């Protein structure tokens with residue numbers, strides 16, 4: 318391993334493969350042989366083909382091939398960074414370094430390597446994510462929570478959010494509010510399917526808005542009308558929802574919500590991004606009918622066929638198989654595939670000494686697929702999370718990160734997923750429009766599914 322990390326503990330380092338790579342590695346490995354741009358690798362030829370006319374003009378203005386390669390690399394990195402880093406980790410091992418410009422980043426793909434980063438003590442050497450002029454300019458490094466490097470302000474904000482959204486009374490209220498939001502969803506569904514029993518609903522458009530509306534209602538007492546806006550986009554004007562009224566009312570409502578937003582800035586800063594991209598484990602369930610049957614059986618056992626009684630927090634607590642299925646889908650497809658953290662002191666990781674200031678990427682997606690933690694890592698097996706969960710290796714299942722910056726919305730997130738599944742499945746038969754179609758997702762900073770087409774029909778049993 319080159320670089321400034323120095324080996325101290327040879328026995329630890331032996332078990333971990335370490336390499337130094339640059340992004341060019343990714344591009345030169347297959348060589349290139351195209352007519353038009355023979356200096357480009359096949360991957361970059363593909364990126365070049367998909368350039369918009371504006372970007373193409375930009376590209377053509379570069380004078381050297383080096384600049385062209387750098388430009389296409391940057392675009393590829395933006396579009397496919399999750400896939401690129403996963404492949405690099407697979408190729409170079411559980412600990413590798415990469416230079417992004419002059420910045421050296423260390424990627425960690427084994428649970429044992431992130432132990433120190435996930436130290437929950439306030440004395441941790443990893444209390445911040447990164448130091449970046451760009452983020453400073455955006456003003457987020459001294460405000461809010463997620464990128465706040467001012468630890469006094471962060472601690473204060475974090476305490477507020479934790480005492481709000483992590484307490485059982487809030488979680489109970491969230492279940493109640495979710496039911497109201499679900500009823501609104503059902504009304505839209507009824508209208509959309511009224512004249513077409515084969516109506517296909519693009520699930521991500523609705524599930525993400527459902528969560529946003531439910532969280533907004535539970536936390537600031539006002540709906541965000543995200544589903545109403547989506548519904549109005551799909552239907553003719555005369556059928557539009559009154560929930561998103563036009564003209565002055567909408568403007569007043571907008572201002573009102575803007576004020577609320579500003580008031581709740583500590584709470585919401587950077588939060589919705591995570592919530593926006595979560596897709597409950599539909600695709601995994603529908604590709605595994607036996608697991609899907611178990612989810613239905615558990616829900617039916619709790620509600621005993623009653624499709625309308627209020628769903629309670631206690632019901633949600635009993636849904637252990639649904640929770641296992643949600644966890645397993647977050648293992649296979651964590652919304653946040655990697656999380657970066659910066660050392661504020663010298664630290665030893667993987668048998669190497671690292672200087673204060675070094676940035677590390679905890680590669681959740683890779684750790685979740687690492688064979689040394691998970692047998693048959695690509696298979697959807699919710700049962701991994703049932704029974705004796707002590708056998709799950711520490712830090713090998715980390716969809717919500719870890720350490721002192723671990724996600725404070727983790728309970729809310731899990732309860733939201735379970736509540737939505739319970740509400741939907743106790744009343745509806747849900748099936749994929751095309752069971753053979755691959756999941757359409759973009760894997761960049763977040764794992765985002767943008768298309769999952771479903772039939773949702775009232776259950777006959």
Ligand code: HEM
Pocket residue numbers: 462463464475478482532587588591592595652653656716717718719720721722723724725726727729730731
């Ligand atoms: C399924 C849903 C969610 C997932 C998978 C998720 C995942 C994550 C992850 C991986 C982190 C980084 C943790 C780390 O640095 O180690 C994070 C941070 C954070 N999440 Fe979530 N999250 C979810 C839902 C939520 C919700 C519902 C909220 C609040 C309403 C929330 C609020 C936050 C905040 C404020 C941070 C920054 C914490 C800090 O820097 O101290 N998240 N989340």
